[in-house]
Every structure is written in C-alpha cells, then in structure tokens.
Amino acid sequence: MPDVDDIDHRLLSLLREDGRRTFSEMAAEVGLSVAAVKRRVDRLREIGVITGFTVQVDYAKLGWGIEAFTELRYAGTTPVSRIVRTATGVPEVQAVFTIAGDQDSLIHIRVRDLGHLQQVVDRLRRTGEVTGTKTLLVLGSWKRDAAGPPLPGGV
Amino acid sequence: MPDVDDIDHRLLSLLREDGRRTFSEMAAEVGLSVAAVKRRVDRLREIGVITGFTVQVDYAKLGWGIEAFTELRYAGTTPVSRIVRTATGVPEVQAVFTIAGDQDSLIHIRVRDLGHLQQVVDRLRRTGEVTGTKTLLVLGSWKRDAAGPPLPGGV
DNA sequence: GGTGAAATCCTCGAGTG
DNA sequence: CACTCGAGGATTTCACC
Numbered sequence: 001m002p003d004v005d006d007i008d009h010r011l012l013s014l015l016r017e018d019g020r021r022t023f024s025e026m027a028a029e030v031g032l033s034v035a036a037v038k039r040r041v042d043r044l045r046e047i048g049v050i051t052g053f054t055v056q057v058d059y060a061k062l063g064w065g066i067e068a069f070t071e072l073r074y075a076g077t078t079p080v081s082r083i084v085r086t087a088t089g090v091p092e093v094q095a096v097f098t099i100a101g102d103q104d105s106l107i108h109i110r111v112r113d114l115g116h117l118q119q120v121v122d123r124l125r126r127t128g129e130v131t132g133t134k135t136l137l138v139l140g141s142w143k144r145d146a147a148g149p150p151l152p153g154g155v
Numbered sequence: 156m157p158d159v160d161d162i163d164h165r166l167l168s169l170l171r172e173d174g175r176r177t178f179s180e181m182a183a184e185v186g187l188s189v190a191a192v193k194r195r196v197d198r199l200r201e202i203g204v205i206t207g208f209t210v211q212v213d214y215a216k217l218g219w220g221i222e223a224f225t226e227l228r229y230a231g232t233t234p235v236s237r238i239v240r241t242a243t244g245v246p247e248v249q250a251v252f253t254i255a256g257d258q259d260s261l262i263h264i265r266v267r268d269l270g271h272l273q274q275v276v277d278r279l280r281r282t283g284e285v286t287g288t289k290t291l292l293v294l295g296s297w298k299r300d301a302a303g304p305p306l307p308g309g310v
Numbered sequence: 311g312g313t314g315a316a317a318t319c320c321t322c323g324a325g326t327g
Numbered sequence: 328c329a330c331t332c333g334a335g336g337a338t339t340t341c342a343c344c
Contacts, residue, residue, distance in 0.1 A: 018207065033313080035313080035339095049217060050210055052210075062204060069254075099292065099293060106293075141251065144243075313342105319338065
C-alpha cells in the first residue's frame with residue numbers, strides 16, 4: 001500500500017472535480033509551491049494511484065441516449081478471460097464487470113435507441129456460451145463528482 | 156441535437172484517452188491551428204457535450220479494494236427522487252442508476268473490505284422503503300478507454 | 311519542499327477566405 | 328462563420344538550493 005497523505009488526497013479530490021486544473025491553482029489550494037504539487041501528481045501517476053485523465057461526455061447529446069446494464073450468465077466451463085474478450089469486442093460495451101456468485105458478468109452498454117439495444121443484447125447472447133441474460137434499462141443516473149472514497153484520514 | 160462533426164469526435168476521442176492533452180498536441184493530430192482547437196473544445200463545453208474533466212484513480216491502491224453493485228427494490232409508492240436522495244447520502248455510493256421495470260435502482264458502491272460492504276448494504280436497506288436487495292460483488296472489471304460511442308460518422 | 315529561469319502553452323485580438 | 332496568425336501573459340518543467 002503506497003503512502004498517500006492528506007495533501008495527496010486533497011489533490012486527487014481537486015482533480016476529480018476538474019481534471020484540467022492548473023498546478024498553480026492546486027498549489028494555492030493546498031498551500032504548497034507549484035513545483036511541489038507537480039512532483040506529487042507525477043508521483044501519484046508513477047505509483048499507479050492516478051491511472052489517467054479523461055473528459056466527461058454527455059453521450060445523450062451525441063445521439064447515444066440509451067444506457068443499460070445486462071447481466072450475463074455463462075456455462076460453468078467458460079473461463080473468465082473468454083467472457084471479457086467476447087464482450088469487449090462489441091463497440092457498444094462500455095464496461096465489463098465479472099461478478100462473484102453464478103460466474104456472471106455485468107455489462108454496461110450505451111446505444112442509440114431501443115432497437116439498437118436489442119441488437120447488442122442479441123449479439124452478446126450469441127457470443128460464447130451464454131445461458132441467460134437480464135437487461136436493466138437505465139432511466140436516470142447520478143454520479144458522485146468530487147472527493148468520493150478518499151475521505152480525510154484515508155488509506 | 157447539436158452539430159458535432161468528425162473533427163469534434165476526434166477531439167473527444169483524444170481527450171478520452173488523455174484529458175490533459177495540450178491543445179497544441181491535438182491541433183497537430185487533427186490538422187488545425189491551436190486556436191481553432193481551443194474554440195472547438197470551448198464550444199463543446201458550452202453546448203454541454205463536454206460536461207467536465209476528471210482524473211482516473213486506482214481506488215484499490217488507496218485501500219478501497221472492494222467494488223459492488225447492489226440492486227434495490229422499493230415499495231411501489233416510493234418516488235424516484237427519494238430513491239436517489241437516500242442513496243446519494245451514503246458516501247460509499249459512487250453512482251445511482253434508476254432502472255425501468257420493477258421501480259428498481261442499481262447502485263455502484265466502493266468500500267474498503269467485505270465488512271464495510273455489509274455495513275453499507277445494511278444502511279441502504281434501512282433507508283427508505285426498501286423491500287429487497289441483491290448485491291453483486293465485482294471480481295474484476297474492464298473499461299473502454301478511448302473512442303467509445305462516437306464512431307466515425309457519429310450523430 | 312522552495313526558487314528561479316527557460317521552454318512551452320494558453321488566450322484573445324485582428325485579419326483572411 | 329470558421330480558420331490562421333501573432334503577441335502577451337500564464338503555465339509547465341527542470342536543475343539546483
């Protein structure tokens with residue numbers, strides 16, 4: 001477990017709110033010099049705490065208005081690696097979670113419309129040894145923006 | 156539906172890979188001037204296609220090693236707003252998806268360990284008129300890094 | 311962790327097709 | 328209307344204290 005102190009957690013929190021924040025702005029926020037902040041962020045990347053930076057997109061505005069989760073159940077002989085590989089090959093798949101219990105997976109999908117959703121689910125059913133599916137259509141969503149897990153007194 | 160052309164999609168794709176990419180780097184990539192790229196990105200923010208930028212964190216490295224999805228079923232009289240409000244009040248909750256069907260919700264949770272998970276699930280059960288839960292423990296996950304939905308020829 | 315200087319980048323006006 | 332150019336100011340980056 002790497003040592004990540006309170007200032008590091010505050011930097012992570014600031015970057016969660018705005019990943020393009022400048023080092024100077026963060027420096028003023030945490031009371032360190034710009035160079036010290038940059039060194040800390042560089043270090044957080046090196047030790048793998050920060051895995052990257054990304055943009056948040058409103059996909060509905062791009063015409064990808066439908067979001068769904070599909071639970072897939074596989075034959076007992078299907079290896080996990082195969083489950084992931086088949087699902088990731090479908091471009092509409094945003095994320096794949098392998099799940100404890102019935103050797104299942106939960107798949108996050110984004111599509112244009114319901115017809116498109118049906119196509120994608122059908123494709124998932126056909127790929128590999130899928131023995132059952134259950135699809136949850138997302139009506140609305142909320143995501144935590146800042147802070148998140150690293151509460152003060154973290155690690 | 157706002158007009159987002161191929162270059163905009165390429166910019167979004169580049170920013171999905173690395174949200175801190177410089178405008179100059181993206182300019183070279185898409186063959187425009189730095190100023191033109193900045194104006195496009197500014198515009199994508201204004202029209203709401205870009206909702207923000209954020210850092211990607213490996214929470215396991217911060218000691219938050221357990222990830223789970225909990226399906227909550229509510230009494231028929233519970234309004235959606237109440238479902239969201241009660242769940243978002245729990246700090247371990249990362250995201251709340253309201254789901255079509257049985258007036259359910261799917262809740263993404265991140266916790267330190269299994270004991271912690273049990274506490275959080277218990278807390279969710281007690282809040283509001285929850286009539287049933289089912290928790291999916293995440294063993295592994297994969298997330299699409301780049302491009303995603305906006306395939307060439309988008310919208 | 312701080313400082314300072316050089317390289318790079320961002321920003322915004324004005325001008326062009 | 329979107330793009331390019333160019334100059335000023337801010338930011339990043341790195342060696343050294």
